[in-house]
Amino acid sequence: MNRAEEPKVTYKRVLLKISGEALMGDQGFGLHPPTVARIANEVKSVHDLGVEICMVIGGGNIFRGLSGAAQGMERTTADYMGMLATVMNALAMQAALEQLGIHTRVISAIPMDQVCEPYIRRRAVRHLEKKRVCIFAAGTGNPYFTTDTAATLRANEMGCEAIFKGTKVDGVYDKDPKKFADAKRYDTVSFDEVLQKHLGVMDASAIALARDNDLPIIVFSLDEPGGFRGILAGEGTYTKVQG
Template sequence: MDDGSTPRTQYKRVLLKISGEALMGDQGFGLHPPTVQRIAKEVKSVHDMGVEICMVIGGGNVFRGLAGSAQGMERTTADYMGMLATVMNALAVQSALEGLGVFTRVISAIRMDEVAEPYIRRRAVRHLEKKRVCIFAAGTGNPYFTTDTAATLRANEMNCEAIFMGKNGVDGVYDKDPKQHADAKRYDTVSYDDCLAKNLRVMDASAIALARDNSLPLIVFSLDEPGGFRGILAGEGTYTRVQG
């Protein structure tokens, strides 16, 4: 807002889900510190609105379990490697947020007490109530489940009011890939069932079903737009809302 005041938002507690690829910038692999810093500033801008934020970050910029499995690696081992990649990303984002003065906790579904807290629901809720950003790492702690499912699970456990899906290069849900089809049409709203029936690839099917069964809306928006996360929370910007 031009007067410098904090805009109001309808949300008090949200979960931000981003892919690991969102952290690698243009370099194609690993972590790109300026990109990590930019995303941290986006999160801080929403935190400054008084919104309680938790995050789930994928690990595809380091290692993707499904891809490893497809190349002959045993699936369970590959998935655990992918979970460890999410911990690395969570620690990077934690460092960037704390450098901006935002108190943050990395909470891992796999115990590694030297680098992250174990997941205890009541403790995580208390962190949110104290206005700390909680970054949930290591997925659900189980192989065969994606970070999309982990995000939906944690959002429900934390009583979040919505999941914000930050995407790279797209500003919502389209009927087909807008990068390949110039006539692709963006949905303003779309139902969970249509996402599943039309295979719109918002999240994997189990995550969509879990969101649907608990009436948890998904807000799909572009991470590339500076201030976009804050703008949508303030009721502005372009996005797609997935709901019942």
């Protein structure tokens, strides 16, 4: 498809938020390289439309701070370990994207100059303007904040028009569709309803931050081939969380 035939995209700059577990494939732990490569191809298909892309990837496939704390580890230490896990995932995604010819920068909230850039907002914006994919790692750099909150924070700082939350299901449901056959999917849902009904889109801090800055969240299935690109082109199944 040449440039003239490409679909008109809905958004020009977006942030893709995925969990660390999305990189596990069918494994119970760690990174599954074919799955990382598949997600990288999804990102490339959107990048090829001319969309500027940021990413935030969780660390739950390697270490989750909250579960570490639940097992008796001091919470702050556990959260810092979780942040380091997100850096490992970001580097894996960077490698997969660059194999596809996509210039990518890993930008960490915790300085580690030998492996990635420190977070400097103006520099990150310039990378996006140059059509580089920016992967924001190490959360916000602070314990007690999730990567959901980090994603919403960075999306606002970068001037993104929407957050795309890639999940295992094709939107937001009133109850778990894997457990209840009568679960109903929302086409649109308000931020307040998400908070009041505990719909589990993102944690409450992230939802409140998105609401206060009028930043829509698009929840879609990352397992659906071409789903990310399809939504940008105005197609596909998803739920839009908005004010």
